Amino acid sequence: MPIQHTVVFRLTHPAGSDEERAFLADARAALTSIPGVEDFRISRQVSAKSDLAHQFSMVFQDDAAYQSYNDHPTHVAFVADRWVPEVAEFQEYDFAEA
Numbered sequence: 001m002p003i004q005h006t007v008v009f010r011l012t013h014p015a016g017s018d019e020e021r022a023f024l025a026d027a028r029a030a031l032t033s034i035p036g037v038e039d040f041r042i043s044r045q046v047s048a049k050s051d052l053a054h055q056f057s058m059v060f061q062d063d064a065a066y067q068s069y070n071d072h073p074t075h076v077a078f079v080a081d082r083w084v085p086e087v088a089e090f091q092e093y094d095f096a097e098a
Contacts, residue, residue, distance in 0.1 A: 001062065001063075001096050001097060002059055002060065002061055002062070002096065002097070003059070003060045003062070003063065003065075003066045003094055003095065003096050004057065004058070004059050004094070004095045004096075005056075005057070005058050005059070005060065005066060005069075005092075005093075005094050006055060006056065006057045006058075006092070006093045006094070006095070007055065007056045007090055007091070007092045007093075008045075008050075008052040008054070008055045008090060008091050008092075008093070009052055009053070009054055009055075009056075009087050009088075009089065009090035009091075010051055010052050010053050010054075010087070010088045010089045010090070011023060011053065011054070011086055011087060011088060012085075012086055012087070012088045013086065015053065019086075023082060023086055024042055024054070026078075026082060027042070027056065027078065027082070028040065028042060030074050030075075030077075030078045030082075031056070031058070031074075031075065031078065033074060034069050034072045034074050034075055035065075035068070035072075036060050036061070036065035036066070036068055036069050037058050037060070037069060038058065038059045038060065038061070039057070039058060039059045040056070040057070040058045041055075041056070041057045041058070042054065042055070042056060043055040043057065051089075052089065052090070052091065066094070
């Protein structure tokens with residue numbers, strides 16, 4: 001059963017900054033290089049109801065593909081080197097069809 005993995009987050013960088021653009025571009029390059037990642041999207045929050053400004057969304061065909069992504073060295077390195085120091089707050093949601 002496909003899994004939609006989503007992460008909604010706020011960066012430590014100012015909106016519209018070079019650092020924000022670099023983070024989003026580097027995330028796209030790193031995460032889409034991992035086998036099993038499908039339909040990768042980066043979205044920007046447009047509601048004033050949340051200060052979490054961005055969303056990453058991707059689909060995995062099954063739990064094995066999702067677990068492989070989580071354990072992949074590129075994902076592990078991105079989380080350690082970029083996510084932890086540059087993300088101020090986040091919420092993670094993983095959905096399968098009901």
